Amino acid sequence: MLRVNNIEVCYSEVILVLKGVSLDVPDRSIVALLGANGGGKTTLLKAISGLLKTEEGEVTDGSIEFGGKRIDHIEPEQRVSMGISQVMEGRMVFEHLTVDENLEAGHYVRRRESSLNSERDMVFSYFPRLKDLCRQVSGYLSGGEQQMLVIARALMARPKLFLLDEPSMGLAPIIVEEIFDIVKRIKEEQGASVLLVEQNAVAALSIADHGYVMENGKIVLDGPASKLMDNPDVKEFYLGLSELGEKKKYSEVKHYKRRKRWLV
Amino acid sequence: MHLPCRTFNETYEQDMAIVRTRLQWILLAAAIVFGLCIPLFTGTYMLTVIITTMSIIIAALGIQILTGYCGQLSVGHSAFVAVGAYSSALLVSQSGLSFWIAVPVAGIAAGLVGLLVGLTSIRLKGFYLIISTLAAQFIIMYVIIHWTSVTGGSFGMSAPAPKLGGIEFATTQSYFYIVFIALLIATYVAKNIVRTNVGRAFIAIRDNDLAAEVMGIHLTAYKLLAFFIGCAFAGIGGALAAHARGVITPDSYTLVQSFWYLGYIIIGGLGTITGVFFGVIFVSALNNGLAMFLSSLSTIFPGAGSLLAPLMLVIFGLVIILFLTFEPRGLAHRWQIFKAYYRLWPFSY
Amino acid sequence: MSVILEHLVIGIAVGAVYSIVALGFVLIYKATGVFNLAQGSLLCLGAYICYFLSITVGLPFYVSIILTLVVAFAIGLLIEFVFLRRMIGQSHLAILMITIGLYLMLRGVVLIAWGVYSKSLPSYLSAEPINILGANVLPIFALSLVAAAILFAVFILFFRYTSIGVAMRATQDNQQVAQSVGISVKRVFGMSWAIASLTAAVGGIIVGTILSVGYSLDDFGFKVLPAVILGGLESVPGALIGGIILGVVEHFGAAYLGSWLIGIEDVIPYVILLVLLLIVPYGIFGLKRIERI
Numbered sequence: 001m002l003r004v005n006n007i008e009v010c011y012s013e014v015i016l017v018l019k020g021v022s023l024d025v026p027d028r029s030i031v032a033l034l035g036a037n038g039g040g041k042t043t044l045l046k047a048i049s050g051l052l053k054t055e056e057g058e059v060t061d062g063s064i065e066f067g068g069k070r071i072d073h074i075e076p077e078q079r080v081s082m083g084i085s086q087v088m089e090g091r092m093v094f095e096h097l098t099v100d101e102n103l104e105a106g107h108y109v110r111r112r113e114s115s116l117n118s119e120r121d122m123v124f125s126y127f128p129r130l131k132d133l134c135r136q137v138s139g140y141l142s143g144g145e146q147q148m149l150v151i152a153r154a155l156m157a158r159p160k161l162f163l164l165d166e167p168s169m170g171l172a173p174i175i176v177e178e179i180f181d182i183v184k185r186i187k188e189e190q191g192a193s194v195l196l197v198e199q200n201a202v203a204a205l206s207i208a209d210h211g212y213v214m215e216n217g218k219i220v221l222d223g224p225a226s227k228l229m230d231n232p233d234v235k236e237f238y239l240g241l242s243e244l245g246e247k248k249k250y251s252e253v254k255h256y257k258r259r260k261r262w263l264v
Numbered sequence: 265m266h267l268p269c270r271t272f273n274e275t276y277e278q279d280m281a282i283v284r285t286r287l288q289w290i291l292l293a294a295a296i297v298f299g300l301c302i303p304l305f306t307g308t309y310m311l312t313v314i315i316t317t318m319s320i321i322i323a324a325l326g327i328q329i330l331t332g333y334c335g336q337l338s339v340g341h342s343a344f345v346a347v348g349a350y351s352s353a354l355l356v357s358q359s360g361l362s363f364w365i366a367v368p369v370a371g372i373a374a375g376l377v378g379l380l381v382g383l384t385s386i387r388l389k390g391f392y393l394i395i396s397t398l399a400a401q402f403i404i405m406y407v408i409i410h411w412t413s414v415t416g417g418s419f420g421m422s423a424p425a426p427k428l429g430g431i432e433f434a435t436t437q438s439y440f441y442i443v444f445i446a447l448l449i450a451t452y453v454a455k456n457i458v459r460t461n462v463g464r465a466f467i468a469i470r471d472n473d474l475a476a477e478v479m480g481i482h483l484t485a486y487k488l489l490a491f492f493i494g495c496a497f498a499g500i501g502g503a504l505a506a507h508a509r510g511v512i513t514p515d516s517y518t519l520v521q522s523f524w525y526l527g528y529i530i531i532g533g534l535g536t537i538t539g540v541f542f543g544v545i546f547v548s549a550l551n552n553g554l555a556m557f558l559s560s561l562s563t564i565f566p567g568a569g570s571l572l573a574p575l576m577l578v579i580f581g582l583v584i585i586l587f588l589t590f591e592p593r594g595l596a597h598r599w600q601i602f603k604a605y606y607r608l609w610p611f612s613y
Numbered sequence: 614m615s616v617i618l619e620h621l622v623i624g625i626a627v628g629a630v631y632s633i634v635a636l637g638f639v640l641i642y643k644a645t646g647v648f649n650l651a652q653g654s655l656l657c658l659g660a661y662i663c664y665f666l667s668i669t670v671g672l673p674f675y676v677s678i679i680l681t682l683v684v685a686f687a688i689g690l691l692i693e694f695v696f697l698r699r700m701i702g703q704s705h706l707a708i709l710m711i712t713i714g715l716y717l718m719l720r721g722v723v724l725i726a727w728g729v730y731s732k733s734l735p736s737y738l739s740a741e742p743i744n745i746l747g748a749n750v751l752p753i754f755a756l757s758l759v760a761a762a763i764l765f766a767v768f769i770l771f772f773r774y775t776s777i778g779v780a781m782r783a784t785q786d787n788q789q790v791a792q793s794v795g796i797s798v799k800r801v802f803g804m805s806w807a808i809a810s811l812t813a814a815v816g817g818i819i820v821g822t823i824l825s826v827g828y829s830l831d832d833f834g835f836k837v838l839p840a841v842i843l844g845g846l847e848s849v850p851g852a853l854i855g856g857i858i859l860g861v862v863e864h865f866g867a868a869y870l871g872s873w874l875i876g877i878e879d880v881i882p883y884v885i886l887l888v889l890l891l892i893v894p895y896g897i898f899g900l901k902r903i904e905r906i
Binding site for chain 2: 648696699700703705706707709710711713714715716717718719720721722723724725832835838839842846874875876877879880883884886887890891
């Protein structure tokens with residue numbers, strides 16, 4: 001469905017952030033994108049959704065294809081109507097608008113194709129809690145509710161591909177679990193694909209079919225989610241599990257070397 | 265910006281120096297000598313234009329410090345110019361004070377009025393601050409127009425020519441020298457303000473006032489200082505122009521005039537002293553060029569001359585928009601690019 | 614007592630005109646974050662277009678009003694496309710100065726096209742005062758009250774219940790997020806300029822009838838600034854209330870102080886505004902901006 005082919009991204013024509021990234025998101029699948037901060041994950045999502053332009057970023061090389069068509073030169077709003085919805089990092093609700101109005105704004109691209117009420121009911125079937133809050137001003141919702149709202153808002157456009165940027169950030173584990181369950185349900189019931197950027201690697205890999213690991217603007221590792229879970233490097237760097245706990249000194253040396261091999 | 269070949273700044277003094285190389289000294293001296301010779305070969309009309317332009321530069325230096333350096337957008341600059349003009353004219357013609365005292369006093373008066381307006385900047389910023397300078401424009405001009413017994417209302421009042429000892433500077437030529445020297449002093453003072461700690465505090469406030477405050481810059485004091493300095497320059501420029509013209513009326517100090525002052529520093533380049541010269545001279549040349557063109561046209565199309573003011577408005581507005589869109593750093597930046605190009609010629613890098 | 618009531622009614626009627634003009638400011642600021650100092654020029658242009666269509670071309674007055682609104686809408690779109698499209702994302706002060714450039718340009722254009730002498734619109738209303746609540750008011754003021762009521766009702770509903778209205782508010786909240794949900798920020802900007810130009814034209818026709826159509830009508834934009842600021846830059850109801858307060862204050866100022874201080878009504882709003890702003894720096898209904906480094 002989505003094919004990112006060897007893209008390079010520059011900010012302000014100077015700072016090279018992505019250095020030849022390729023990535024595939026097949027139909028009806030969840031792909032997790034892991035990696036440390038500053039690795040270029042969010043930049044990759046913005047390159048796909050087209051929001052780079054507002055930040056003086058540019059795709060300077062390579063191509064992005066969605067459903068067989070190149071999309072790297074069209075406007076962000078056209079990409080949304082083609083079926084790509086990005087849920088931005090940091091629970092970006094329209095603070096001064098009510099929950100209902102937020103959903104209406106999300107429905108904007110499909111305002112001629114479907115009725116607002118039927119779409120809203122569909123969204124409420126995933127997020128029943130929002131139904132009770134629909135008159136509230138969204139700036140005053142709790143973090144978990146805001147995260148649900150932004151996913152719901154993206155769902156209003158009935159996307160074929162979700163780009164989720166750190167949905168777990170700053171949320172309690174139980175809420176994260178709830179949100180991830182909903183994401184999985186959306187994928188199964190809506191037939192959508194999800195590209196999930198996460199710091200919380202355990203949670204992400206538990207629902208993902210495939211995973212990529214990014215470091216310093218490059219993909220350094222990829223594979224099926226179950227395989228990544230077993231990879232010792234991933235385990236140590238991203239899952240926080242270590243088999244070498246006892247031999248501490250030796251492990252640090254080794255850690256450093258392995259880490260270095262990754263970062264080249 | 266790049267320095268010429270084999271010129272290195274090794275000390276703080278060198279880094280801060282206004283004139284850095286021998287060539288610059290020569291050029292500066294040549295420019296001053298040329299300036300002093302201007303009255304010898306220009307006609308009275310041309311000289312009046314030059315005197316007006318120079319006094320506008322002095323006033324525009326003020327708005328450059330206030331808006332270009334300190335970031336306090338003022339849309340009432342011509343009202344402060346008016347305060348200077350009227351105070352000086354009043355002091356000379358009513359109180360019989362000497363011109364040489366009246367002009368600085370007029371500057372201080374305008375500065376104090378500016379200080380009063382600046383008081384609002386403690387609480388307000390951005391768009392809301394525009395309102396207070398706009399209010400200053402309207403309130404000051406209201407007072408000037410309606411206080412007929414003192415200011416002569418909309419008929420205006422006279423501003424006599426200065427005297428020194430027994431010499432009266434009544435001719436345009438002699439008055440030229442007064443304004444020219446005032447301009448030199450004003451430029452030197454302005455340049456020194458912006459390159460010392462005061463100027464750096466202004467720039468810090470412009471770029472991020474909250475950060476500046478956290479760094480220990482006393483926001484209130486420096487904002488008020490910027491208002492005082494900016495408006496004092498306006499007052500002196502206004503006073504000099506007033507005595508040059510001999511008579512002042514309120515319609516030279518409208519809101520549109522205030523916009524022109526903003527336009528000068530946009531075209532010249534915000535936050536540079538040289539930019540003020542470029543901006544004012546560019547617009548003045550444009551205005552006079554257009555006037556000449558239209559007056560020559562009016563032999564073919566009678567009435568073309570009356571198009572001058574509106575056409576100039578259109579062109580000036582358009583030029584402001586074009587500069588903001590395509591060269592937001594103004595002519596001063598173009599000049600820097602040109603200098604760098606000439607230094608490196610014939611090698612492009 | 615009845616004298617005070619009469620002043621109040623007239624003040625409110627005049628204030629209704631102000632609030633229509635103030636609405637234009639708020640519409641542009643709300644959606645695009647631009648403080649449009651050329652709002653008065655749009656008003657002036659609207660009045661002249663109406664004059665041109667009804668007197669110069671000789672169309673029936675009601676046809677020319679409708680045509681004026683259409684043309685004003687198009688002019689708004691055009692101005693946004695030609696002058697402001699490139700500036701999206703630039704600093705607010707730079708865009709503000711663009712609108713100053715526009716103000717100068719439009720004044721020049723109007724002067725070139727129609728000269729310095731003011732014109733008058735056809736007298737479509739009787740000059741016979743009518744009685745509202747015991748106050749004698751010219752019919753045009755009654756009409757402006759109705760026009761203001763309709764415009765404000767339409768816009769409050771528009772922003773609350775239509776998708777494009779919600780999209781415009783969403784854009785004001787956060788442009789990038791609005792883009793991420795598929796709202797075309799450019800179209801929102803174009804729309805808001807078009808709508809603001811349309812309201813300005815409504816204001817222009819009304820003001821042009823009350824006074825006359827002259828180039829200095831563009832100063833009206835500055836005259837209503839206290840109303841805009843008083844109401845808070847983002848608030849549509851604020852524009853209404855601000856406009857009415859301005860009208861009342863101005864009228865009372867003229868009635869009670871005007872005999873000693875001629876023309877005081879032109880500066881009273883600014884004096885009061887300054888004092889008020891020092892107490893409430895964001896206006897009565899404005900959003901308080903939270904600033905962080």
